[in-house]
Amino acid sequence: MSLYTAVKEVANQNKKSIYQIEHDLRLSNGIIGKWNKSMPRADVLQDVADYLGVTTQYLFKLARSKNE
Template sequence: MTITDRIKELCDHKGITIAALERALDFGNGTIRRWSTTSPSVDKLKMVADYLGVNIDYLIGDGLNKKDHKDIAKDLENIMFDLETNEDSPLFYGDSIDETDKALLKNALQNALEVVKIRNKEKYTPTKYKQ
């Protein structure tokens, strides 16, 4: 699935067109459709990701499948639970952590888990060399 396919899918889910997304982000007409043949700038990709409520990795395809994402979500849930409730945790000070801090920590942990999963998959995937 290409970047434009993912954006189209997300727009459909939100009930908007790509043209409406382009107008909302003050992009020129056809900007996103051209990304099927050209590479978008990181700034524009970030704007689209933020607007659609996803991360850039999702838009560009992170190399993880549904099972990987389920495993990461389960691991993340367990880690967050342990960090919040375990008295030996570095974050447990007798009170629960602030919701904003919790969200930031959760995002950072999720990103770290995804990177590790991707690196481990790459490590064990045979590389094809051009001759």
């Protein structure tokens, strides 16, 4: 699982869309989707994790656990 998919999974649990996260945090449209193939900036990832009420470490562990 990519980091994008982990964020999307947690967002769905919180009844939030990726678009809504990007809009509320004033991020560029589609930036989270790019995490499918690249690593985000640490500060942006932290902002998203805070918004979702989880830690960045949790998102990384979720992404890694689905790959195994």
